[in-house]
Amino acid sequence: MKLLLTIDLPQQADWQLPKPWAAALLAVLQKTMALEYPALGVEPNQLCGCEVSLLLTDNPTIHRLNSSFRGVDRPTDVLSFPQYQAGEAPQPHSSLGDIVISLPKMAEQAAAFDHSQKRELCFLFVHGLLHLLGYDHELSDAEERRQFARQDEVLAALGIYR
Numbered sequence: 001m002k003l004l005l006t007i008d009l010p011q012q013a014d015w016q017l018p019k020p021w022a023a024a025l026l027a028v029l030q031k032t033m034a035l036e037y038p039a040l041g042v043e044p045n046q047l048c049g050c051e052v053s054l055l056l057t058d059n060p061t062i063h064r065l066n067s068s069f070r071g072v073d074r075p076t077d078v079l080s081f082p083q084y085q086a087g088e089a090p091q092p093h094s095s096l097g098d099i100v101i102s103l104p105k106m107a108e109q110a111a112a113f114d115h116s117q118k119r120e121l122c123f124l125f126v127h128g129l130l131h132l133l134g135y136d137h138e139l140s141d142a143e144e145r146r147q148f149a150r151q152d153e154v155l156a157a158l159g160i161y162r
Helices: 019-040 059-070 103-113 117-132 141-157
Strands: 002-008 051-057 078-082 095-102
Touching: 002 019, 019 117, 019 141, 051 117, 059 078, 059 095, 059 103, 078 117, 095 103, 095 117, 103 117, 117 141
Parallel strands: 002 051, 051 095
Antiparallel strands: 078 095
8 A cells, every 4th residue: 555645734834744643644554454455355465556645734725625525615624535436346556545634623633632633643544544445424323433433443453542
């Protein structure tokens, strides 16, 4: 699996992702995919050439995307743009989709929940990644429980706690 990371923060052009955060994001990707291989109906080697695109950005950018693609006129914390329909097996060497995370929202939520920004970033990333893989917590209470249980499982396996 490949993680294509883009940072677009016009207000903070010199901001860089701390190396431990980048390593944690890669670990989240690897752990999530390891847990999801059986559900996807593919062998692990089929996805080794696949990629996920992650854009870390600001509130105005994610606001525009949220408005354009979801019709919601406000910034949000994370958006996902899957390349496959739910239940459709990803093809080898393809993009699973794009994830966009607002760093200001991430920081705000980390403070509100009284945990680290690294933890919040990993939570938002696994949340978006599961959306790329067909999870949708907005469908039903059961789907919400299923998605949030998987998120908790991934983060706990990596020792990332609130």
